[in-house]
Amino acid sequence: MRMRKKKNLASRMERVRSLLVENPERFSGSWDKLSSGRPLHLEIGCGKGKFITETASANPNVFFVALEKIADVLVMAMEKASREGLTNVLFIRSDAAMLEEYFSSGEITRIYLNFSDPWPSKRHQKRRLTSEGFLNIYRKILSGDGSVCLKTDNRDFFEFSVRELERCGWRVENVTFDLHGAMQQTAASQGSTDTGGDAGNSNGYPPAFNPEGEAVTEYEQRFASMGVPICRLVAFPADADIDKP
Ligand code: SAH
Numbered sequence: 001m002r003m004r005k006k007k008n009l010a011s012r013m014e015r016v017r018s019l020l021v022e023n024p025e026r027f028s029g030s031w032d033k034l035s036s037g038r039p040l041h042l043e044i045g046c047g048k049g050k051f052i053t054e055t056a057s058a059n060p061n062v063f064f065v066a067l068e069k070i071a072d073v074l075v076m077a078m079e080k081a082s083r084e085g086l087t088n089v090l091f092i093r094s095d096a097a098m099l100e101e102y103f104s105s106g107e108i109t110r111i112y113l114n115f116s117d118p119w120p121s122k123r124h125q126k127r128r129l130t131s132e133g134f135l136n137i138y139r140k141i142l143s144g145d146g147s148v149c150l151k152t153d154n155r156d157f158f159e160f161s162v163r164e165l166e167r168c169g170w171r172v173e174n175v176t177f178d179l180h181g182a183m184q185q186t187a188a189s190q191g192s193t194d195t196g197g198d199a200g201n202s203n204g205y206p207p208a209f210n211p212e213g214e215a216v217t218e219y220e221q222r223f224a225s226m227g228v229p230i231c232r233l234v235a236f237p238a239d240a241d242i243d244k245p
Helices: 009-015 031-035 050-058 071-083 096-102 122-127 132-141 155-167 179-189 218-225
Strands: 040-044 063-068 089-093 108-114 142-152 170-176 231-237
Touching: 009 071, 031 040, 031 063, 040 050, 040 096, 050 063, 050 071, 050 089, 050 218, 063 071, 071 089, 096 132, 108 132, 132 142, 132 155, 142 155, 155 170, 155 231
Parallel strands: 040 063, 040 108, 063 089, 108 142
Antiparallel strands: 142 231, 170 231
């Protein structure tokens, strides 16, 4: 996500500072103190924070941590959470490559990858957030019943992700190449056209929530309203029951 440098970034950041976890490595192994024992869900690359704030608001029994490497968008996500008075979400400004320093083995129950940068060139394959190096980090910090939930509009990145997950021994489930179409069909077969209470949206896109209570993201809203199909999957590290709490 490219943005022009925001003015007053430092003072804006200062105002919402209580939502920022600085030096997050000091909480490795003790996030339950912050989460009050609630399951911990992590979004990698939260952008402007629509997903994390709406999902946190709808799921008070879960504690959310959002990671974002670009301060200009992170501050917008933090301001959103602050405006809404959310008490079950915190933010980290960092890169996904650092996650192993911040969370100890088995500490996270779900990781969300929403519209991650696809890095289409083969040369940059290792930067994709579903490449083997990252999957190994996720496997380590996920709990025994933990999972990765991935959504993207990019079909090539999605297909790469499925292949890479399977090659690395993950169990891939609930694969859909058209999430919004599938949800509309489900709603229709249940005798309802309401796929999530999005009253006032004439073409029915996007429904307010995806399966499992996740909010629609900024990118998802934009692409779905243009008619671009959204791909989604859930993946489980297959050997998760070994050496895990
Ligand atoms: N999740 C949002 C934004 C998608 S754009 C949505 O669906 O609307 C991808 C976001 O991920 C950008 O904000 C980018 O800065 C962030 N990002 C990409 N790679 C990252 C990494 N390695 N670590 C942390 N954030 C990353």
